Amino acid sequence: MQRGLGGFPHSRFASRPGGYNLENTKVNERRLLAIILLICLAYTLTTLQGKCLQNMGVSDYICRPTETERSTQRHSLFWMGLHAPDWIQSLTILSDLAKSLMSLKPHKRLNFQRGLNALSVIQSTL
Template identity: 40%
Template sequence: MATTSAECTPAFQLECIQAGSAAMFKDCQTGGYNLEGSKASIERLTRLVLLIALAYTSSTLKGLVIKSKGQRKSIGRERKIQQSLTRNSNFWLGLYGDVWIIAREFVERWVEELMRVNPNKRLFYLKGLRAMTITQQAF
């Protein structure tokens, strides 16, 4: 499979763009957005879609970095639903990574107190801290 745009044919590049936009709109639909029913003007709707595309691209790129650093399982848990394993998209990994970093600021003191009370969980805590450090480097 071709990996750089120089190696790709124009048809393949168009297919990749269409697949990416299809995934973006699927994530928008599952996120509860109703773009069709917004009754916004064409100009506002265009700006909204552009803003969504920029935010989606940012989260997707962060998710790719998280995945490449091997932290996918730390942030986005795999779930078994009716005997099939579901995985989070790179977009959701990027979003979860952001939320994880923000939440750390609020709960860090509580977690440290819990570690003092329950020291046998310290190994898991340290593993989580390592994953958090790697995730913060992605951002």
């Protein structure tokens, strides 16, 4: 039996080229480059925003802190920059509920106040 490329028998799959065949998609090169540039800019800005939040020390409010035995971060800077607005929105929606819960536990008021301070810092960066 005759073997094709990679040691596989000749078949209809053996003659197909590897990778993406973009020539047959008839994609507009200028539009493709524009969307790739837009994606790169969005990723870069979000990552820089995550780095800024990490430098301010409010990343523990946006995502779970990394455990001591863990060698890598739980979430990337991109993830922190992406989810900071979600954290702000959820806290503003649930702030009345949180205040009523905090009135039940007055000894936790300091922790709640730290969270509100972090909220104002995060809002100032967005």
